[in-house]
Amino acid sequence: MIVDVLSGGVSGGTSIMYAALGETVSERAGIINLGTEGCMLMGAFAGFAVTSMTGSPWLGMLAAAAAGGVLALIHAILVVSRKANQFASGLSLLFLALGLTALYGSGYVGQKINAFDPIAIPGLSSIPFIGPILFEQNILTYISYFVAPLMWFIIFRTRIGLMLRTAGERSEVLTVNGYSVVKVRYIAVVTGGIFAGIGGAYLSVAYSQSWFENMIIGRGFIAVALVVFAAWDPLKVIGGAYLFGSALALSPVLQANGYEVNQFALDMLPFVLTLLLLVFLGKRAVNSSPAELRKVFDNARA
Amino acid sequence: MTTTVTPPDLSPTPDDGKSPLSQRLDVVGRLTGRWVGAILIALIIFSILIMTRGANPITVFSEAWANTIQSPFAMQQALVKAAPLILAALAVAIPARAGLVNVGGEGQLIIGAVAAAGVFQFTDGRLAGPVLIILMVIAGMVAGALWSGLAAFLRVTAEVNEAVSTLLLNFIALDLLLFLIYQPWKDPNGTGQPASPPLQDDAHLPLIGDTTVTIGIIIAVVCAILAWVLLKFTRWGFKLAVAGGNPEAARRAGLPVNRLLMSSMLLGGALAGLGGMIYYAGTEYQLRPGLLATIGYSAFLASWLVRHRPLLIIVSSVILAILIVSGDSLQIDSDLPAASINILTGLLLIAVLGWTASPWFKKKGSES
Known part of the structure; x- marks a missing residue:
């Protein structure tokens, strides 16, 4: 049973992980995007629709990435160029995504697609305990094992990463050195949207292999919260994402094993857990936050 | 920690010898212009989008107009939805x-x-209607205040950002509602989707005249006016604005910033809780899944x-409420979701x- 929960945690957490990794990039540049939820929704829909039309889940992922990126671009225009409030702008994206996916998605409800199914990796999957948890997953989950470390490397060990972090810490330094803060932030926010789109499509094309209205139900917001207590570190995002995935997987696994549980009491778990972690890690995490982001967060703090 | 130098706000103030009144009219005029422009752009894009779905925007809009704006029933429905919208929007505005x-x-x-449903659940018809209503109002307001107060408390003690925590609390509240109506509070006589037992008849909020609109909308408008007075004419409102404008200065001036933050959130939450009670005791009479749809998010907008x-x-809430109601027309008349x-x-x-990137929208970099 523990294996089931953890394996469900990995497969369910992958979606949150992609979104949270994207949001890490965006927030490292000083921009928080509550529209992550909306970008995931757009990705979930675009991924499903294009997979359904073309029969290729890879094209679906490409469309999902584009859809998430385009939606995030609106956020970038509003908050970077127009200096709009980041929280309000993010939520407007959510509304837009809810409406767009409802309008175009009604025909796709209940459809079946050629989805990403789990592939057991020969050899590795027969390792006791770890095998079924980590190596009986779908291809997108396998890719995600490499994405987080790669992102860590880019953010902390490359020139691009340095520029990204500078935009979030002391943007005037970029300006002084002749770089464009605006450009860096646009790229960061759109990158965040692309990853959120992939995370959303993971849900529709690989995890639940179906499309229904408002199918993200809060995962995007969890992803945003996750970035905070992962202290803007891609490697810590991995652990957090699997933790939430496991919390999400608990209720179906318990039910499958014949335990009488109220599903909704358990559905609360990931959100309560997020809140508790923010309380216990929040202060320490906030202290390590990018300075420009802190201004957005602590607008009323002295 | 870094100190960021932000240039002083050099945006021109419209203060070229005009009287305060004409300045006010200027502001109102600009706001109206912005609204009209925004609505037009939004309508045009929306038209293009529904055209791609094979709907004729002119038919859609005229159907929506006929069945919403020109329908007394739909307009009453909009006012019914506007009551919780206004109250929840005040819960955004005050903090x-x-x-x-x-x-x-x-x-x-x-x-x-x-909370309101809980009061009914535990008294189980033993109380007279008016007493029950009063208790439900109190319970709703206290519960709302506790819910937002929790976020405010976490903000001032553990530095948990309130935008993130209030969002998470939305989902916790929703799951709590579902948990209650799927098990402990499930109406044993109910058929179809689970819901709590219907509220006793004499505890329904009174209707205005022979309409379907409850006094909830009046309560909401009165609260909006009170909030306006509170923010504009009281010491508390002034301190709140100072704390919001420049917390560092407010703290140095000896203002109890944390207490101000807490009180604004508590008051906001209480108003939203009242809105929830009004919607329960005035419109729905029972808890059901999808009770509020996304009224709370619309209120933010x-x-x-x-x-x-x-x-x-009050104005923006009524407009959004009309939009929400017209969504039903979209579904029924034009077969769009x-x-x-x-x-x-x-x-x-x-x-x-x-x-606009007006100073109100701008985040001021007043942080060290």
Whole structure:
């Protein structure tokens, strides 16, 4: 049973992980995007629709990435160029995504697609305990094992990463050195949207292999919260994402094993857990936050 | 920690010898212009989008117009929905004065409705209607205040950002509601989707005249006016604005910033909780899944659209409520999903946010 929960945690957490990794990039540049939820929704829909039309889940992922990126671009225009409030702008994206996916998605409800199914990796999957948890997953989950470390490397060990972090810490330094803060932030926010789109499509094309209205139900917001207590570190995002995935997987696994549980009491778990972690890690995490982001967060703090 | 130097705000103030009144009219005029422009742009994009779905926008709009604006019943429905919208929007506006972002209107509405239903659940018809109503009002307000207060408390003690925590609390409230109506509070005589038992008849909020509109809308409007007075004419309101404008200065001037933040959130949450109670005891009479749809999120937009001005919130809330109701027309008359109307809501806010970068919207870099 523990294996089931953890394996469900990995497969369910992958979606949150992609979104949270994207949001890490965006927030490292000083921009928080509550529209992550909306970008995931757009990705979930675009991924499903294009997979359904073309029969290729890879094209679906490409469309999902584009859809998430385009939606995030609106956020970038509003908050970077127009200096709009980041929280309000993010939520407007959510509304837009809810409406767009409802309008175009009604025909796709209940459809079946050629989805990403789990592939057991020969050899590795027969390792006791770890095998079924980590190596009986779908291809997108396998890719995600490499994405987080790669992102860590880019953010902390490359020139691009340095520029990204500078935009979030002391943007005037970029300006002084002749770089464009605006450009860096646009790229960061759109990158965040692309990853959120992939995370959303993971849900529709690989995890639940179906499309229904408002199918993200809060995962995007969890992803945003996750970035905070992962202290803007891609490697810590991995652990957090699997933790939430496991919390999400608990209720179906318990039910499958014949335990009488109220599903909704358990559905609360990931959100309560997020809140508790923010309380216990929040202060320490906030202290390590990018300075420009802190201004957005602590607008009323002295 | 770094110190960021932000240039002083050099935006020109419209103060060229005009009288305060004409300045005010200027502001109102500009706001109206922005609204009209935003609505137009949003409508045009929305038209193009529904055209791609094979619907004729002119038919859609005229159907929606006929069945919403020209239908007394639909307009009454809009007013019914506007009551919780206004109250939840005030729950955004008041903390916003102190620089707080309350995205938890949805959760605070839900928890207010849950608390009101809880009072009925535990008294089980033993109380007279009016007494029950009063108890439900108190319970709804207290529950709403606790819900937002929790976020405020975490903000001032553990530095948990209130936008994130109020969002998470929305989902917790929703799951709590579902948990209750699927098990402990499930109506044993109910058929179809689970719901709590219907509220006793004599505890329904009174209707205005022979309409279907309850006194809830009157309560909401009165609250908006009171909020306006509170923010504009009282010491508390002034302190709140100072704390929101420049917390560092406020703290040095000896203002109890944390207490101000807490009180603004508590008051906001209480109002949203009242909104939830009104929706329960005035419209729904029982808890059910999807009770509030996304009224709480619409309320966030309603407040942002008018830059958190309590009196204008009445206007923006009614407009958004009409939009929500017209979503039903979309579904029934034009066979488009009701949720498509969210496109219009989203576009509207995007247009208004993008239109102006006024000091009210700007985050001031006053932090060290």
